[in-house]
Amino acid sequence: MPIKWIHILILGCILLLNNSLYSQNKIQLIPESSSVHVFGTSNVHDWQMFVEFDKNTSDYKIPNNSIKDLKNIEFKIKGIQLRSKEKAMEKMAHKALKIFHFPEIKFMLKRITIKSHKSTSFIGFAVGILTVSGQKKNIRLPINGNFTGKRKINIRGHIDLKMSDFKVDPPKAFLGAVSTSDDIKILYSLDFSSKQKLTQDMLSMNLMP
Numbered sequence: 328m329p330i331k332w333i334h335i336l337i338l339g340c341i342l343l344l345n346n347s348l349y350s351q352n353k354i355q356l357i358p359e360s361s362s363v364h365v366f367g368t369s370n371v372h373d374w375q376m377f378v379e380f381d382k383n384t385s386d387y388k389i390p391n392n393s394i395k396d397l398k399n400i401e402f403k404i405k406g407i408q409l410r411s412k413e414k415a416m417e418k419m420a421h422k423a424l425k426i427f428h429f430p431e432i433k434f435m436l437k438r439i440t441i442k443s444h445k446s447t448s449f450i451g452f453a454v455g456i457l458t459v460s461g462q463k464k465n466i467r468l469p470i471n472g473n474f475t476g477k478r479k480i481n482i483r484g485h486i487d488l489k490m491s492d493f494k495v496d497p498p499k500a501f502l503g504a505v506s507t508s509d510d511i512k513i514l515y516s517l518d519f520s521s522k523q524k525l526t527q528d529m530l531s532m533n534l535m536p
Contacts, residue, residue: 352523354386354521355384355519355520356517356519358380362515367512375411387519397436397438399436400436401436402433406421406424424495432459433458435455435458436453436455437454439452448474452469453468454466457493459495460495462494464493466486471484478521479520480518481519482519484514489510491509
């Protein structure tokens with residue numbers, strides 16, 4: 328093979344590689360329309376907290392543009408981003424979470440499994456490791472997903488947890504006169520924008536066997 332054709336072949340391979348890299352899809356959290364709420368009870372009244380997301384968010388790659396290949400992705404928020412309309416509750420929660428020693432709450436996604444899907448929606452679960460106050464716990468998050476536009480996706484669901492699972496003492500106030508329950512419920516609705524058009528092909532390859 329003439330040398331010039333070898334050079335052309337090499338150049339073609341480089342171009343194909345670059346195109347495949349550039350075509351790799353990514354998603355990014357839309358903080359303005361996303362929400363995470365934590366609900367609990369006390370001996371006085373119910374309470375709730377919410378996450379105040381940063382305006383600047385990271386990109387997350389979707390390998391092969393397939394949801395089943397999403398893995399080893401870390402989502403994290405700062406403990407200080409957990410807010411309450413009741414400042415006393417917010418202060419109590421931050422103290423219980425030891426945010427000055429453990430400033431971040433993290434979720435390491437290990438895998439996503441799609442149980443069923445339609446043309447623009449799917450049901451499944453995400454398996455990963457949740458780290459709170461330095462304590463790790465394997466959890467399985469139920470998810471309901473919806474394509475809300477050509478380049479937008481919403482993932483929502485809820486999970487019940489116990490603070491003691493993470494060695495967090497339920498907050499107390501007024502010398503113990505006000506005490507919170509160990510049980511909490513987390514509701515999440517997360518909107519993502521995609522670099523490329525989202526299609527049903529992202530789901531059809533992910534069904535459980």
